[in-house]
Amino acid sequence: MHRRWLGPGLFFATLATLLLEILDARLLSVLTWYHLSFFAVSVAMLGMAGGAVYVFLRPARFSPDAAPRSLATATFAFACAIPISHLMNLTMPFLPLNEASVMEILSIAVFTVVLAVPFMLSGVVVTTALTRCGGRISRLYAWDLVGAALGCMLVVPILEYTNVTSAVFVAGAAAAVAAWCFARMAGVGLTRRSGIVAALLVAAAALNTGGLEVLSVIYPKNRALWLTNSANAFTRWNSHSHVLVHRPGESQAFLWGPGEGAEQFHTTLAWMVIDGEAGTPVTRWDGDPESLEWVSYDVTTLPYFLRHGDVAVIGVGGGRDILAALWGRNRSIVGIDVNRIMLDLLSGSHQQFANITTQPQVTLVHDDARSYLTHAEGRFDVIQMSLVDTWASTGAGAFTLSENGLYTLEAWRVFLDRLTPGGVLSVSRWFDPDNVSETSRLLSLGVAALIDRRVPSPRDHLLLVARERVATLIVSTAPFTPTDRETLQRVASDRGFDIILSPWAEPAGVSLLGRISDSRSTDELRQATADPIYDYTPPTDARPYYFNMLKPQAYFNDSDVPRTGALGGNLRATLLLLVLLGVATVLVSLIIIWPLVRSGRPAMPAGRFFWTMAYFATIGFAYMLIQIGLLQRFSTYLGHPTYTLAIVLFSMLLFTGVGSLLSDRLFPPGARIRMLPLLIASALVLTALSLPAVIQMSVSAGLPIRTLWVLAFTGSMATLLGMCFPIGVRLMGDQPAVVAWAWGVNGACGVLASILAVGLSLWVGIDVNFWVAAFLYAGLTLPLTWMKAQAAPEMVR
Numbered sequence: 001m002h003r004r005w006l007g008p009g010l011f012f013a014t015l016a017t018l019l020l021e022i023l024d025a026r027l028l029s030v031l032t033w034y035h036l037s038f039f040a041v042s043v044a045m046l047g048m049a050g051g052a053v054y055v056f057l058r059p060a061r062f063s064p065d066a067a068p069r070s071l072a073t074a075t076f077a078f079a080c081a082i083p084i085s086h087l088m089n090l091t092m093p094f095l096p097l098n099e100a101s102v103m104e105i106l107s108i109a110v111f112t113v114v115l116a117v118p119f120m121l122s123g124v125v126v127t128t129a130l131t132r133c134g135g136r137i138s139r140l141y142a143w144d145l146v147g148a149a150l151g152c153m154l155v156v157p158i159l160e161y162t163n164v165t166s167a168v169f170v171a172g173a174a175a176a177v178a179a180w181c182f183a184r185m186a187g188v189g190l191t192r193r194s195g196i197v198a199a200l201l202v203a204a205a206a207l208n209t210g211g212l213e214v215l216s217v218i219y220p221k222n223r224a225l226w227l228t229n230s231a232n233a234f235t236r237w238n239s240h241s242h243v244l245v246h247r248p249g250e251s252q253a254f255l256w257g258p259g260e261g262a263e264q265f266h267t268t269l270a271w272m273v274i275d276g277e278a279g280t281p282v283t284r285w286d287g288d289p290e291s292l293e294w295v296s297y298d299v300t301t302l303p304y305f306l307r308h309g310d311v312a313v314i315g316v317g318g319g320r321d322i323l324a325a326l327w328g329r330n331r332s333i334v335g336i337d338v339n340r341i342m343l344d345l346l347s348g349s350h351q352q353f354a355n356i357t358t359q360p361q362v363t364l365v366h367d368d369a370r371s372y373l374t375h376a377e378g379r380f381d382v383i384q385m386s387l388v389d390t391w392a393s394t395g396a397g398a399f400t401l402s403e404n405g406l407y408t409l410e411a412w413r414v415f416l417d418r419l420t421p422g423g424v425l426s427v428s429r430w431f432d433p434d435n436v437s438e439t440s441r442l443l444s445l446g447v448a449a450l451i452d453r454r455v456p457s458p459r460d461h462l463l464l465v466a467r468e469r470v471a472t473l474i475v476s477t478a479p480f481t482p483t484d485r486e487t488l489q490r491v492a493s494d495r496g497f498d499i500i501l502s503p504w505a506e507p508a509g510v511s512l513l514g515r516i517s518d519s520r521s522t523d524e525l526r527q528a529t530a531d532p533i534y535d536y537t538p539p540t541d542a543r544p545y546y547f548n549m550l551k552p553q554a555y556f557n558d559s560d561v562p563r564t565g566a567l568g569g570n571l572r573a574t575l576l577l578l579v580l581l582g583v584a585t586v587l588v589s590l591i592i593i594w595p596l597v598r599s600g601r602p603a604m605p606a607g608r609f610f611w612t613m614a615y616f617a618t619i620g621f622a623y624m625l626i627q628i629g630l631l632q633r634f635s636t637y638l639g640h641p642t643y644t645l646a647i648v649l650f651s652m653l654l655f656t657g658v659g660s661l662l663s664d665r666l667f668p669p670g671a672r673i674r675m676l677p678l679l680i681a682s683a684l685v686l687t688a689l690s691l692p693a694v695i696q697m698s699v700s701a702g703l704p705i706r707t708l709w710v711l712a713f714t715g716s717m718a719t720l721l722g723m724c725f726p727i728g729v730r731l732m733g734d735q736p737a738v739v740a741w742a743w744g745v746n747g748a749c750g751v752l753a754s755i756l757a758v759g760l761s762l763w764v765g766i767d768v769n770f771w772v773a774a775f776l777y778a779g780l781t782l783p784l785t786w787m788k789a790q791a792a793p794e795m796v797r
Helices: 002-030 034-056 067-091 104-131 139-162 164-186 192-205 287-296 322-325 338-348 369-377 390-395 409-417 439-451 483-496 511-517 522-527 551-554 567-601 606-638 640-667 675-698 701-720 724-732 737-761 768-779 781-790
Strands: 232-237 243-245 248-253 266-274 276-282 310-314 332-337 360-364 380-386 420-430 462-465 469-478 498-500
Touching: 002 034, 002 067, 002 104, 002 139, 002 164, 002 640, 034 104, 034 390, 034 567, 034 606, 034 737, 067 104, 067 164, 067 192, 104 164, 104 567, 139 164, 139 606, 139 640, 164 310, 192 248, 243 338, 276 322, 287 322, 287 462, 287 640, 310 322, 310 369, 322 332, 332 369, 338 360, 360 511, 369 409, 369 737, 390 724, 409 420, 409 439, 409 701, 420 439, 439 462, 439 522, 498 511, 498 781, 551 567, 567 737, 606 640, 606 675, 606 701, 606 724, 606 737, 606 768, 606 781, 640 701, 675 701, 675 724, 675 768, 675 781, 724 737, 724 781, 737 768, 768 781
Parallel strands: 310 332, 310 380, 332 360, 380 420
Antiparallel strands: 232 243, 243 266, 248 266, 266 276, 420 469, 462 469, 462 498
């Protein structure tokens, strides 16, 4: 047996695994909703734990003599399963969850199994390579960690130049290279087949790259995709989104909130569709400001009737707000977008079509708006943010990995600080005059931001104007003037806009908005927003879920909740979260727990077995609470969802491995290992207390510096967490049956915790995950004390 191929094979296997895990998160954002992205982490853990249990419970098949051949075979199956699973996910519609019917739940279960199969095979591969082939564990661990880390890092550049299907094929090719390495090690006849599969997948990835890819999503958000429509021009992927661009066509001018008389205007526009749901138009413009009169009929253009000068536009999209600022004859216009595709389109393929980047006063910036505005030079007379949400997060409740960092008190503190005296922040959102809508929460956020600035009468600084289903909230750093009043009344009369709220008028028939706008302190605002079902409180970075307005009680009174719009999406999303918990529980039972139960309880005293399993269950559950909490906290901080996932997974994998390798040195037999849980609990408390301040202090830094801060928090925490598992294995002795149970229970609890962590963040706050995990680790001293007392003498001397 040629063991020199074992390390490289493990490297390519873990690279493929982590690359696939993050790509699945990006794919789920298109196929379903953003909040389901986190489920890729759960599914990967489920599959890996199931595969590990399978290896532990079949000692004959994975004996030292048989393991190399089994390893090569399993890896080849892993390489084939990656593209097959992906193509099935592309072609299977994910049924929307409306009533939790049998067919809807079955659809989710089948979808989950299809996602999990490659990870189960990966679990078999990694466990066999690490524990059954006789290599030096320290060297193998290094190969494992480097491969996993590189897999995390490759996601962003690969998606920048290819697409999700081609990237998945690259992952499959990496797994095929791993199979080739293991076949060389075992001396079995799989090398040729593995090489052919790797070459075919690389060729398929190359052929499917560029323009309108042949293999792509068919049913985004359960809709038959427009890719079959000949009107489509091209598609682009990156780590942020999947963007489909239509060919231009002439139509009535598109306005979000069209005023009276807008129907007279016609334009030529090309639609951009983001992640199969959100739309933003790119409008043909000849470069003459006189031809932009049609823009003034949109309620989102209202701030330019009131202020002129220097403008910042958050969320460039197809450039509509830039056109509005150009119509307003502003001195300078900075457009900020975190998604490079939007800027590339306006400055590249559609530059002469849109004529935006040809204007000398326009500058486009690729950055997270919050970070850019924190350190931008100068101040702005207008900061505009119109309907920035990609709609997918609105409909789903935006559980995690979505644009929620723009709608928090901390973000608006930054925005208002960057305004000139009398400057305005203009934010447009969806509005429903006949039902509860997110505009109420938007107003609450505006009032909270003004109270935070110690404004004595927030109402004097607020305008809320609506047209049809869109409302524009304008927040000023200074009270609005009589001149503003005259201008507003004239424009509203000419365009048919509805003035919902102003310093000079009470809200018409909407008492909630009146109570909110009249609040002069945090306590008054808390009382004004109190409601048993709906959450109108201003979002914060610790609980940034602006789009989720339903409290848990609402799900027991859902007959009173609108079934359409954002609130209907909230209902469906939370119902889906509960169904996922149920499906995951069933799959955990079938894949992990039932095989362990069938194998029988290990030959050890019942008390010792109970405390041992309690130990591994606790560290598995708490670890995932921490990981999900960090993902959600840093998603708003980095402003780059998939990048955040890659960085957090990379650092936690790497430093968990470092902690595992250091565990024997720092906590050798005889050491006071009971101090470790208390040390971890203290670190978690410190994290919960210090993380908000560090984020606030460093949010203005560039992405590299913010990434280093993320690595500092996740790396130090993961190093401590990584010591727990090997210490537990050492204390329970070299008993393969017990190791199998420990591995399975640890993985099962981690899968369930990853789903429960989302619910905790949503309804209580992200940082609660750290506090609960701290409590669990502090309580770990009890099972650890029992395990140490029952361990063999040589393990504790």
